[in-house]
Structures are given as structure tokens and as C-alpha cells.
Amino acid sequence: MRKKKKSIHIWDGNVRDAALSILLAVDKNQAYSNLLLNQTINKYHIEAKDRALLTELTYGTLQYKYALDYYLEPYIRGKIEQWIRWLLRLSVYQMVYLSKIPEHAIVHEAVEIAKRRGHKGIASMVNGILRSITRMGIPSLEKIKDPIERIAIETSHPRWIVEMFVDSYGLEKTVAMLKENNIPPKQTVRVNTLKATVGEAIELLAQEDIQAEQSKVIPQCLNLLNGQAARTETFRQGIITIQDESSMMPAIVLNPKPGERVLDMCAAPGGKTTHMAEIMKNEGSILATDIHPHKLDLIEENCARLGINIVETAPIDGRKAVELLQPESFDAILVDAPCSGLGVMRRKPDIKYTKREEDFDRLHEIQLELLDNAEKLLKPGGRLVYSTCTVSKKENEGTVEAFLASHPEMKLVPINHLPKQLLEAQHEGMLQVFPQDFGSDGFFVAAFEKVK
Numbered sequence: 001m002r003k004k005k006k007s008i009h010i011w012d013g014n015v016r017d018a019a020l021s022i023l024l025a026v027d028k029n030q031a032y033s034n035l036l037l038n039q040t041i042n043k044y045h046i047e048a049k050d051r052a053l054l055t056e057l058t059y060g061t062l063q064y065k066y067a068l069d070y071y072l073e074p075y076i077r078g079k080i081e082q083w084i085r086w087l088l089r090l091s092v093y094q095m096v097y098l099s100k101i102p103e104h105a106i107v108h109e110a111v112e113i114a115k116r117r118g119h120k121g122i123a124s125m126v127n128g129i130l131r132s133i134t135r136m137g138i139p140s141l142e143k144i145k146d147p148i149e150r151i152a153i154e155t156s157h158p159r160w161i162v163e164m165f166v167d168s169y170g171l172e173k174t175v176a177m178l179k180e181n182n183i184p185p186k187q188t189v190r191v192n193t194l195k196a197t198v199g200e201a202i203e204l205l206a207q208e209d210i211q212a213e214q215s216k217v218i219p220q221c222l223n224l225l226n227g228q229a230a231r232t233e234t235f236r237q238g239i240i241t242i243q244d245e246s247s248m249m250p251a252i253v254l255n256p257k258p259g260e261r262v263l264d265m266c267a268a269p270g271g272k273t274t275h276m277a278e279i280m281k282n283e284g285s286i287l288a289t290d291i292h293p294h295k296l297d298l299i300e301e302n303c304a305r306l307g308i309n310i311v312e313t314a315p316i317d318g319r320k321a322v323e324l325l326q327p328e329s330f331d332a333i334l335v336d337a338p339c340s341g342l343g344v345m346r347r348k349p350d351i352k353y354t355k356r357e358e359d360f361d362r363l364h365e366i367q368l369e370l371l372d373n374a375e376k377l378l379k380p381g382g383r384l385v386y387s388t389c390t391v392s393k394k395e396n397e398g399t400v401e402a403f404l405a406s407h408p409e410m411k412l413v414p415i416n417h418l419p420k421q422l423l424e425a426q427h428e429g430m431l432q433v434f435p436q437d438f439g440s441d442g443f444f445v446a447a448f449e450k451v452k
């Protein structure tokens with residue numbers, strides 16, 4: 001039986017207090033910061049101004065956890081309770097990274113929260129620590145002589161992740177990526193070409209006071225400069241889908257044609273299934289499978305909203321798909337595999353603190369099993385695309401190489417159909433996009449063909 005999660009009370013009208021509750025839930029209960037934040041905003045109908053600050057404070061404090069601890073270290077003596085540490089991190093985040101909030105207001109708010117959640121003694125300690133910081137300042141990062149350690153603290157990433165990235169991509173690329181991971185993602189949407197042109201979608205959003213611009217990278221992608229896509233009529237009417245620009249690549253690379261039979265092996269919540277259906281002009285068939293049956297509803301809801309009727313869903317573990325589906329029966333297959341998610345750390349900052357090195361090997365094995373099944377289900381001459389939202393070589397190039405080594409009937413083929421700047425970045429049928437390249441998620445795509 002699934003254990004019922006205790007729901008936590010978060011919103012009392014105080015933004016900083018709510019941010020603290022979310023941070024504590026993420027820390028203690030391994031709640032996902034992005035989900036909890038969205039749930040809170042929707043549940044309590046938090047208005048735009050408070051919403052923006054709550055998001056900034058929650059993400060910012062989480063993003064810079066290690067740097068904040070470094071700044072706090074000279075001022076904290078002995079052990080303190082976790083909630084007090086998070087309150088101090090939240091306050092120092094505002095002092096260091098947000099220029100608009102006066103320091104006396106930050107200290108005052110923190111002291112009030114400490115009084116409410118603790119007692120006078122704690123409030124006085126919080127007051128003392130924060131006042132000392134305003135007087136004496138934070139320690140300089142220059143004191144850290146080891147460059148890897150310094151960049152790990154400054155950008156707040158675990159040292160082993162920094163070392164792994166430097167090893168894979170060199171120092172310059174790593175530093176750019178780590179810094180980009182702390183910049184909030186822009187809001188992007190994909191235009192549903194079954195219902196509207198890009199120009200029409202921009203016009204419809206403008207009627208709802210949302211300014212949208214066509215991306216310079218992927219033509220169906222719009223950058224939203226204000227507002228919230230999910231709250232618009234344009235979204236409800238199925239004209240747009242909220243999706244990161246990098247996530248739009250796999251369906252474009254697979255290029256499913258109208259009339260084809262397509263398998264989306266790890267499909268939920270259906271971002272790429274629906275994109276493929278749009279490319280196919282809603283003609284042909286897509287089988288969208290996922291290991292988690294409850295997630296299939298999301299795919300169906302998305303299809304209904306977007307006016308797509310060629311998608312059938314089924315709860316299937318891709319590692320056993322060949323036992324349930326007809327071998328060599330699909331023209332094209334997408335394996336958008338479960339992965340470590342190191343390309344989406346700016347969206348889900350908790351990832352950087354929870355991932356472990358051993359996760360990569362486990363994921364690599366699952367990815368290989370999924371690809372092995374996909375190959376057996378693919379018709380001779382069929383196309384396969386493998387994608388992840390990570391920048392880990394073990395799961396990307398490593399998985400591709402191991403797959404090819406045991407599947408001589410599969411070959412990598414040049415990636416086509418993407419805009420020029422992306423095509424130029426590919427390497428032998430593989431494309432690794434970094435968050436700093438276009439301000440989109442870190443993403444990997446590889447394209448294969450099965451020889452006839």
C-alpha cells in the first residue's frame with residue numbers, strides 16, 4: 001500500500017516563512033522543490049508579486065546552499081538546528097544576491113520568523129549573526145586556493161560533480177555550465193502546429209497580455225517574456241505546450257512521418273509524444289508507453305487538450321517491451337530515457353545535492369536495456385533516437401558506445417532537420433547541448449538507423 005504523505009501547511013501570507021517551509025520540506029522529506037513550489041502557488045492562489053519573490057527566494061537559497069554555508073561559517077559557533085540554518089541561509093541569500101531588499105528589513109523579517117518558530121533566545125542569536133554579517137561582511141572566496149574547490153563553493157555544486165565535468169569537458173566549459181545552472185530558466189513553449197501558426201500563437205498570447213518571441217534556434221519555440229503560460233486560454237485551448245527548447249530536439253531529429261507507426265518508450269508526461277504527433281500531422285499511430293501506469297493519464301490529458309487522436313498509451317516496462325509487443329513492427333522509436341538529470345539542475349536544484357556517483361552506472365544499465373528492447377522492436381531500415389536531459393558522458397556517449405558494441409545491426413547516422421547552429425555542434429550522430437549554449441536545458445540526442 002502506498003504511504004499517504006503528510007501534507008504540510010506552507011502559506012500564511014508571509015513569503016519568507018513560506019520559502020523556509022519549502023526549503024525544510026525539500027531538505028527533510030526529499031520533496032522536489034519545483035513541484036512543491038508550484039503546488040503551493042496553485043493551492044493558495046498566491047498573487048504575481050509574492051509568487052515571483054517566493055520562487056526567487058526558494059530557488060536562490062537552494063541553488064547557492066554551499067556558498068551560503070561558506071559565508072555563514074565564521075559566524076556560527078557550534079551546532080544549530082536545521083531550520084535555523086535554513087533561515088540564516090535564506091537571509092544571507094537576500095543580502096548577497098538580491099540588491100533590492102534593504103539589510104535592516106532582511107534582519108527584521110528573520111528575527112520575527114525566529115520568534116514565531118522558536119523563542120526569544122533563538123531570535124536574539126539570529127539577530128546577532130545577521131547583524132555581525134552586515135557589519136563585517138562575508139568572507140572572500142579568494143581565500144580558497146584550490147580552483148576546483150573555489151568554483152564548487154562559488155557556484156554551489158558538489159566537488160565530485162565539478163571534477164567529473166572538468167574531466168569530461170575541460171575547465172572553461174565546466175565553469176560556464178556551473179554558472180548557467182544558477183540562472184533561472186526562461187519560459188518557453190512549443191506551438192501546436194495542428195492548431196495554429198507561430199504568428200497566430202504569438203498574437204493569441206498578446207491578446208492575453210503575454211509578450212512572446214519566436215526563438216532564434218527552434219522555429220516552433222516561443223520565448224515568453226512575461227506572464228505564466230499555464231494560466232492562459234491559449235494554453236487551455238491547446239495552442240501551446242510548455243516545454244524547454246532542448247526537449248524539442250528529439251522529436252525533430254526522429255522526424256516521424258504521417259502514416260508511420262511510432263513507439264515512444266519512456267513517454268510520460270507526453271511532451272515528446274505530442275510533439276511527434278504534431279510533426280506527423282496527427283496521421284499514423286504512436287504507442288506511448290511508460291513504466292508508471294499513473295503517469296499515462298497525463299499523456300492522455302495532453303493529447304486531448306492538443307486535439308491529438310493518434311496516440312495510444314500502455315503501461316509497459318521498456319526493459320521487457322519485447323515480451324509484449326510485436327518484434328520489428330515500428331518505423332521509428334524514441335527512447336527518451338530516465339537519466340541523472342544533470343542538464344536540468346537550474347530547474348531542479350535539489351538534483352545537485354541528491355545525486356550520487358553510483359547512480360550513473362545503474363542508469364547506464366537501464367538505458368542499455370531500453371535500447372536493446374527498442375532495437376528488437378524496430379523494423380529493418382527503421383530509425384531510433386536516444387535522448388537524455390543530462391550531461392554525464394557515462395549515460396550519453398558511454399551508453400551509445402556500449403549499445404553499438406553489442407548491436408552491429410545499428411549504426412549512428414548524421415543528425416538532420418535541426419537548425420544550422422545545432423547541426424554544427426553534432427559529433428558523429430550525437431549532439432550534446434549545454435545549458436550555456438542557448439540558455440536551454442543540457443540535453444543529449446543520438447540518431448541511429450537499423451541496417452536492412
Ligand SMILES: C[S@@+](CC[C@H](N)C(=O)[O-])C[C@H]1O[C@@H](n2cnc3c(N)ncnc32)[C@H](O)[C@@H]1O
Binds near residue numbers: 272290318319
Ligand atoms: C525523461 S522522462 C520522459 C519524458 C517524456 N519523454 C516527455 O517528453 O514528456 C523518463 C520517463 O521514463 C519513465 N521510465 C523510467 N523507467 C522506465 C522503464 N523501465 N520503462 C519505461 N519507462 C520508464 C519514467 O517514468 C519517466 O516518465
